[in-house]
Amino acid sequence: MNKRYFHRVKKGSYSLHPVFFGSTTLQELIEEISFDNQGYSSIFALIDSGVPAEKVTAFLGNEFPASNRYVVEGGESVKSLASIAEIWDFLMVVGADRHSLLVNIGGGAVCDAGGFAASVFKRGIHFMHVPTTLLSMADASVGGKTAINWSSTKNMIGTFALPAVVSIQSHFLESLDRRQLLSGYAEMIKHGLIADDSHYEEVLKSYVNGEIPSECLLENTVNIKAKITERDPKENGERKLLNFGHTLGHGLESLLGAKEDKGVLHGEAIAAGMIGEAYLSMEYGFSQEELEKLITTLKPLVSHAYFSEDQIPSILESIKQDKKNEGNRIGMTLLKGVGEGLWTEKLSIQKVEEGLRFIVKVLSNQTK
Ligand SMILES: NC(=O)c1ccc[n+]([C@@H]2O[C@H](COP(=O)([O-])OP(=O)(O)OC[C@H]3O[C@@H](n4cnc5c(N)ncnc54)[C@H](O)[C@@H]3O)[C@@H](O)[C@H]2O)c1
Missing domain, CATH: 3.40.50.1970 (Rossmann fold)
Structure with a gap:
């Protein structure tokens, strides 16, 4: 052993x-x-x-x-x-x-x-x-x-x-096949984005090379999640940080994940969700430059999460069922910067729609 x-x-x-x-x-x-x-x-x-x-x-x-x-x-x-x-x-x-x-x-x-x-x-x-x-x-x-x-x-x-x-x-x-491996990197990238900028950079290096991450990198990523979870096991506050990318991502997964043979994978939907939520984070301090870097980085993942503008109403219906909502305000985790998440935000449905429209724009630019 x-x-x-x-x-x-x-x-x-x-x-x-x-x-x-x-x-x-x-x-x-x-x-x-x-x-x-x-x-x-x-x-x-x-x-x-x-x-x-x-x-x-x-x-x-x-x-x-x-x-x-x-x-x-x-x-x-x-x-x-x-x-x-x-x-x-x-x-x-x-x-x-x-x-x-x-x-x-x-x-x-x-x-x-x-x-x-x-x-x-x-x-x-x-x-x-x-x-x-x-x-x-x-x-x-x-x-x-x-x-x-x-x-x-x-x-x-x-x-x-x-x-x-x-x-x-x-x-x-x-x-594990390569697509599944890359999908797993989405959650590691998320851990870096919400809590640790140097972990973010380390994860990106390993992800770009498409390699199996070292056990040390895995341990660091697990430590980020474990520490947050230990401080807030029932998700009353800080644990919501771990939902970054998941409000929009789960909405996409509900729509696209059920396709018979080639639905979107969890990490791919979360990657697309992270792009939309990072875009909405710009009002809270996340920079245009970091957003562009994220879009370029996540390109291989989000290309599998393709959806069109006319599917946005169905995605919004699913997002309205999200456990994090309060009344008609949609609970969403945003970013102030790389390594700095914000978990308290409640957004209007119009803002959420704006995030989804931004993802559609990114996806259609990528397919041109
Ligand atoms: N509980 C939590 O905190 C939490 C957090 C994140 C995600 N999730 C959930 O995790 C799920 C996604 O998990 P996933 O990405 O592992 O996908 P998955 O469990 O759907 O597995 C993906 C595929 O990989 C295959 N597979 C599993 N191990 C393999 C191996 N060693 N070699 C080859 N193939 C293998 C499976 O048979 C399956 O076909 C989602 O349902 C998501 O909601 C839960």
């Missing part, structure tokens, strides 16, 4: 939940978290079908019973009530009890769905996340939000529930 990066996120985030970095096995993780004498009566695994089977077995161990594994198709379809019902059926059939552990191995969708299923099964059982996409390593697996989608609105139903442990092992990224 590579011990170099096998450690908890240091200081602060430990009280949130432990995060381990580096190649490891289920057995080793169980030993590490048994500090509170947590004994599990049984262990089950929810497995994303996109993860190579040999990597799953190397992690779970050859002795892990086949009957305790439940493989689901990866991607957004698992975040539905029908899929959650199937996971509950599985847990019932295999005899999971309140001292069982559910290990979620997969992308952000599997982590969100598995976390949700576990957090309410028998009023809540422990779960572990083993994220296998860049987006789930950098963001979705950390911080204790679980969710499913409802009536095409993203993340409408969910819980705040902390995983017992998160294990981030970048070797899982070796099988």
Whole structure:
């Protein structure tokens, strides 16, 4: 085992939940978290079908019973009530009890769905996340939000529930295709934009080269999220910073994500949302120069989030359902500058529409 990066996120985030970095096995993780004498009566695994089977077995161990594994198709379809019902059926059939552990191995969708299923099964059982996409390593697996989608609105139903442990092992990224890898960078770029200008620059270097990020870069990005989340676990204030790009992005995802074969990926929708929200941030101090740099940087991502002016009313309808709204004011996180987010803004629907129109303009310039 590579011990170099096998450690908890240091200081602060430990009280949130432990995060381990580096190649490891289920057995080793169980030993590490048994500090509170947590004994599990049984262990089950929810497995994303996109993860190579040999990597799953190397992690779970050859002795892990086949009957305790439940493989689901990866991607957004698992975040539905029908899929959650199937996971509950599985847990019932295999005899999971309140001292069982559910290990979620997969992308952000599997982590969100598995976390949700576990957090309410028998009023809540422990779960572990083993994220296998860049987006789930950098963001979705950390911080204790679980969710499913409802009536095409993203993340409408969910819980705040902390995983017992998160294990981030970048070797899982070796099988991820390039588009998915770049999509994951969107959330890392967001972490830099809202909280840390030097992290932003470091992330951009790795993203532009299209490489698998170093574990050190992953750790820095997770630390940003973990620290914010620890200070505001239930999103009463500061945690809203992490929603930068997500008000417009979720609206786009609701419209474009459902397309049968080639919908927009989460990070791509968030990248487009970040452009619209950075544009609206110019009234709060974000510079034209930084906006242009962001547009150029995010070009490979947003080209997949194409939509037209006549789709704006449907996107606005979905944005009006957003959890962050108060009455007819739309909650949005903006930026004062690179590394400095503002989470308290409530905008009119006209302003939100202006942000969407700006994205359309950027996208149509890119396709000319
Ligand atoms: N809970 C949170 O705080 C939070 C934060 C950000 C995003 N999210 C959620 O995360 C989801 C997006 O996650 P995502 O980008 O990981 O996408 P995803 O979970 O949809 O996975 C993308 C694809 O990658 C495949 N895959 C997974 N691991 C693989 C591997 N190692 N090799 C090859 N293929 C693999 C999956 O099967 C799937 O087809 C969205 O639903 C979003 O709402 C949640």
